[in-house]
Amino acid sequence: MGTSSPVLAAHGLTKHFRAGGRRVNGRPPARAIHAVDGVDLELHRGQVLAVVGESGSGKSTVARLLAQLIPLTGGQVLLDGADARVRGRRAFRAYVRRVQMIFQDPFASLNPVHPVRHTLTRALRLHRRQSTGGTLRGDELEAALTELLERVHLTPAVRYVDSYPHELSGGQRQRIAIARALAAEPEVLLADEPVSMLDVSIRLGILNLLADLRDRLGIAVLYITHDIASARYFADRTTVLYAGRVMETGDSESVTQEPLHPYTRLLVASAPDPDDLAGAGAAAVRDQGTGGEPPSLVDPPPGCRFAPRCPYATDLCRSETPELVAVSPERAAACWGYSDRDDRPDVGRPAARPEVTA
């Protein structure tokens, strides 16, 4: 959704990992972990898309598929509308120049034996050339280093450029990881839980930095998180993932304030947000005690994957998989409750059930 064409899009993104188990007649078992199944998403320039879900919902797998760190089982990744699947190192390097990833743990992603200067110089030399051609060096290299550090608000740059990772705080290390990604002048940043390992007090600073890069550089940001409250604060659009499938998608404000899908309501209800993210739907979920665990992803049965935990589930939900359908121009939900079938379940939120338009 969105008016501009997406810079990066995924259609039917699917990843099945081979499940462990005993070999049968010398062959590995044919069972598969359905980590991601048929996920569609779009990243637009100058926008943040949050992908929200519990642990094991497939968020990191989505990010790794988009980064082309692991091969797809099915579906397609499109960069500016063209099939982006890379074959070979050259193509991968060209892709990485445009699509950069930021990881959860900035300490693990920075080499502890190298100072900031080394880390950033390496990234700059990999992705940028001197104005006269040739490897970036001398004054141009120094200027580029300073600019990168300033862009991530580590100023004055001289204070940080010769520091080692252990001399920096978690937040500063994550800023260096972001600066390294920016060395490529990317169009897309894939941020996999970029603040979840940081102290709560500095999370906002990193999210504000990413928002600043979105606004000033027009970068498209994928923000992977289990924290739906931060998605409301920071993301333009939010997609909710459960057990490898999209449950709901839409503008972040509506998804978090008026969740359509019973699973989104559960997430919102359990979000620690002083701003009452919850509302009536959350109370309903609480009252009906929707506890339970996500389903096994090994050869999951048909039907909605949330049905075993859903207070509104009917036989229809347990037997047939609901498609993601538009509920309003900007919102879509994969829930039979928003279908036009006569036997649809009553998901119990008249206020959040606009007319079905598709």
Ligand SMILES: Nc1ncnc2c1ncn2[C@@H]1O[C@H](COP(=O)(O)OP(=O)(O)OP(=O)(O)O)[C@@H](O)[C@H]1O
């Ligand atoms: N390399 C792998 N081999 C087998 N199974 C995997 C592999 N990577 C992930 N999985 C499985 O795929 C499912 C989705 O994992 P994923 O890491 O994408 O979830 P997540 O939502 O990012 O969780 P978390 O928030 O805990 O990181 C899980 O069941 C996980 O065990």
